[in-house]
Amino acid sequence: MLEIKNLHASIDGKKILKGINLKINAGEIHAIMGPNGSGKSTLAQVLAGREEYEVTKGEIIYEGKNLLEMAPEDRAREGIFLAFQYPVEIPGVSSTNLLKTALNEIRKHRGLEQVDAMEFLSLIKEKTKLVELDQQLLSRSVNEGFSGGEKKRNEIFQMAVLEPKLAILDETDSGLDIDALRIVAKGVNTLKSKEKAVIVVTHYQRLLDYIIPDFVHVLYNGKIVKSGGKELAFELEEKGYDWIKEVKVVQVHEQV
Amino acid sequence: MNHSSEIKNWYLKNYELFENSLNGDRFSSINGLRKEALNKFSDLSFPTVKDEEWKYTSIAPLLEHNFVPSLNKKTLTKDQIENFLFDDLESNVVVVINGHFSEELTSLNKIPKGVEISSFAKAISSNSPLVKKHFSKYADFSKHIFTSLSTAFTRDGVLIHISEGKIIERPIHILFITSSENEKLLIQPRNLFVAEKNTQATIIEHFVNINSGVYFTNTVTEIVVGENAIIDHLRLQEENKSAFHIGRIDIDLERTSNFTSHFISLGASLTRNDFNARFNDEGGECTLNGLFLTEGNQHFDVHTLIDHAKPHCNSHEHYKGILDDNSRGVFNGKVIVQPDAQKTNAFQENNNIILSKEALVNTKPQLEIFADDVKCSHGATIGQLDNDAMFYLKSRGIGEEAARAILIHAFASDVIKSVKVIPVRNYIEEILADKFNQPEARI
Numbered sequence: 001m002l003e004i005k006n007l008h009a010s011i012d013g014k015k016i017l018k019g020i021n022l023k024i025n026a027g028e029i030h031a032i033m034g035p036n037g038s039g040k041s042t043l044a045q046v047l048a049g050r051e052e053y054e055v056t057k058g059e060i061i062y063e064g065k066n067l068l069e070m071a072p073e074d075r076a077r078e079g080i081f082l083a084f085q086y087p088v089e090i091p092g093v094s095s096t097n098l099l100k101t102a103l104n105e106i107r108k109h110r111g112l113e114q115v116d117a118m119e120f121l122s123l124i125k126e127k128t129k130l131v132e133l134d135q136q137l138l139s140r141s142v143n144e145g146f147s148g149g150e151k152k153r154n155e156i157f158q159m160a161v162l163e164p165k166l167a168i169l170d171e172t173d174s175g176l177d178i179d180a181l182r183i184v185a186k187g188v189n190t191l192k193s194k195e196k197a198v199i200v201v202t203h204y205q206r207l208l209d210y211i212i213p214d215f216v217h218v219l220y221n222g223k224i225v226k227s228g229g230k231e232l233a234f235e236l237e238e239k240g241y242d243w244i245k246e247v248k249v250v251q252v253h254e255q256v
Numbered sequence: 257m258n259h260s261s262e263i264k265n266w267y268l269k270n271y272e273l274f275e276n277s278l279n280g281d282r283f284s285s286i287n288g289l290r291k292e293a294l295n296k297f298s299d300l301s302f303p304t305v306k307d308e309e310w311k312y313t314s315i316a317p318l319l320e321h322n323f324v325p326s327l328n329k330k331t332l333t334k335d336q337i338e339n340f341l342f343d344d345l346e347s348n349v350v351v352v353i354n355g356h357f358s359e360e361l362t363s364l365n366k367i368p369k370g371v372e373i374s375s376f377a378k379a380i381s382s383n384s385p386l387v388k389k390h391f392s393k394y395a396d397f398s399k400h401i402f403t404s405l406s407t408a409f410t411r412d413g414v415l416i417h418i419s420e421g422k423i424i425e426r427p428i429h430i431l432f433i434t435s436s437e438n439e440k441l442l443i444q445p446r447n448l449f450v451a452e453k454n455t456q457a458t459i460i461e462h463f464v465n466i467n468s469g470v471y472f473t474n475t476v477t478e479i480v481v482g483e484n485a486i487i488d489h490l491r492l493q494e495e496n497k498s499a500f501h502i503g504r505i506d507i508d509l510e511r512t513s514n515f516t517s518h519f520i521s522l523g524a525s526l527t528r529n530d531f532n533a534r535f536n537d538e539g540g541e542c543t544l545n546g547l548f549l550t551e552g553n554q555h556f557d558v559h560t561l562i563d564h565a566k567p568h569c570n571s572h573e574h575y576k577g578i579l580d581d582n583s584r585g586v587f588n589g590k591v592i593v594q595p596d597a598q599k600t601n602a603f604q605e606n607n608n609i610i611l612s613k614e615a616l617v618n619t620k621p622q623l624e625i626f627a628d629d630v631k632c633s634h635g636a637t638i639g640q641l642d643n644d645a646m647f648y649l650k651s652r653g654i655g656e657e658a659a660r661a662i663l664i665h666a667f668a669s670d671v672i673k674s675v676k677v678i679p680v681r682n683y684i685e686e687i688l689a690d691k692f693n694q695p696e697a698r699i
Contacts, residue, residue: 048647048651049650049651050647051647071650071655071656072647072650072651073650073651073653073654073655073656073659075651076650076651076652076653076654077653081651081652082651084648084651087648088642088644088645088647088648090642090645090648090649090663090666091666092665092666092667092669092670093662093663093665093666097662098649098652098654098662099652101654101658101662102649102652102653102654103653105653105654105655105658106653109653141666142648158652162652162653
């Protein structure tokens with residue numbers, strides 16, 4: 001579904017990603033872990049198409065297409081969804097308005113009919129229940145005055161409505177209490193299917209108690225320095241990230 | 257002789273024709289004021305950017321034309337009027353064509369007894385005591401050349417008089433229609449709205465045109481909001497992109513009166529509008545909101561003055577500008593709190609969004625406070641569409657153009673939502689949606 005080859009990216013001339021290689025198949029859940037500043041969020045933003053990041057080398061193939069040539073909105077229409085680490089507040093735009101517009105643009109792209117008001121409302125009702133989000137929040141401006149937990153749940157709610165093929169969760173677990181964490185996990189697990197894939201970017205192993213990854217990758221200094229199964233997450237939790245930094249040095253020596 | 261004086265002489269020369277066209281009316285009670293204003297006009301000079309009040313607005317393009325005062329009545333068909341009416345609004349429609357009140361096209365329904373909505377010319381010729389009492393009392397022409405021009409050439413427009421205790425349920429929709437081909441008309445509707453004690457009405461001043469030629473609207477409206485009266489006022493300016501629009505509104509607020517105005521400005525190549533509101537007694541409330549959209553080479557300028565001359569009055573002001581292409585915007589809002597005006601609340605805000613690199617806005621919110629027990633605030637912002645918000649919308653599958661439309665609509669929404677007449681609000685929403693191609697998504 002997704003293949004990242006030797007991806008280099010920088011912002012304002014500062015190199016952040018320094019050769020990422022990653023292959024994700026449909027049906028898989030991948031966790032990307034790593035210390036702060038290792039490039040996790042940059043990778044998530046580059047996948048979603050944030051223009052501020054400049055891809056200087058490498059390629060990303062998504063469902064056989066060159067992802068880097070696609071505008072952010074086209075990526076979304078093709079099924080990529082990013083749950084933001086810091087969801088943006090948009091005064092004056094209601095969540096309902098945003099979602100209905102988004103859903104219809106995506107449906108239009110896929111040659112489907114527009115949803116009518118009734119269908120949309122019942123869809124909203126179903127999905128708000130799933131993520132236990134107060135439906136009244138939806139008539140308010142997007143994320144404005146939402147608590148941290150509400151913002152994160154709103155991201156998962158949007159994901160549930162838009163039903164992406166590839167969902168990228170950028171530290172959606174950060175700052176969440178255990179109940180909210182379970183809700184987020186429920187949203188992701190409901191989405192999970194043979195045709196879909198999920199990338200969970202996280203700093204902590206905690207979320208992975210609820211969303212069981214097939215693969216865990218450790219990102220450090222702009223590169224994936226270690227990949228493994230879910231047991232790698234436990235190892236990281238136990239030992240912290242310091243030993244990874246040493247591993248990395250060893251690898252660099254090997255390359256030399 | 258410089259060009260500016262030549263143009264002034266052109267208008268002075270035209271006065272004779274104007275006066276001849278008045279016939280008997282030249283002996284009416286206001287003729288003294290006309291003459292006085294003409295003399296003032298002759299003494300004053302057209303402003304240049306060296307004048308503080310016109311610092312960012314050059315009227316040079318206006319002075320390139322010799323506009324001809326519109327002396328003759330013109331008629332239009334009912335169909336031509338239909339297009340300008342608001343959907344789903346039951347209103348009293350008043351039609352003014354090229355500055356002349358049209359009796360045939362004006363249609364008033366359910367107007368209570370004691371309410372007069374009529375031609376200003378008729379009021380002048382019948383020596384109406386209202387005209388005598390209020391005309392030119394609020395819109396001081398002594399320092400304002402365009403007001404002196406209006407006052408000197410006063411001929412027709414709309415007079416509304418609401419006598420004590422009367423309530424007009426249906427909004428009064430005044431259509432100022434210009435129909436000019438290549439005549440380069442000077443259109444000067446002169447209006448007087450007097451709301452006596454305990455009255456209520458909604459008045460919409462709507463400026464439109466039928467042809468696309470160059471013309472010049474110079475309009476003055478004086479509004480008296482009597483004790484405990486409530487007036488909801490809207491001015492919707494949609495003149496064509498080669499027209500010039502200079503407008504002035506003076507509001508006299510009496511004890512515990514309430515005046516709200518929304519100025520929505522979309523048209524004209526050059527727009528300058530002055531609002532002067534004065535609290536003449538305690539407990540009044542005044543709201544001046546506005547939204548302007550400019551594109552191409554349009555120039556928009558609004559000057560507002562709220563004079564808190566008395567204590568316990570509240571004023572709110574919120575103007576929003578959306579500027580594209582090479583257009584220019586000017587907001588100059590002044591609030592004066594006089595020494596007596598304790599317990600004043602005055603809030604003023606101007607926010608602007610610039611959609612292109614070339615567009616420019618000058619904003620100057622000013623507070624002059626001479627009392628010590630007051631609550632006042634003012635602020636101004638100029639910015640671009642928020643990049644983070646744009647990316648967020650795009651990341652949800654919403655295309656560039658639609659995302660832009662959504663954010664522009666969101667920016668304007670609080671001013672639009674404060675428009676109380678729903679069909680007019682819907683109309684403004686539609687204009688925005690058409691202009692920026694917003695997909696249908698509202699629920």
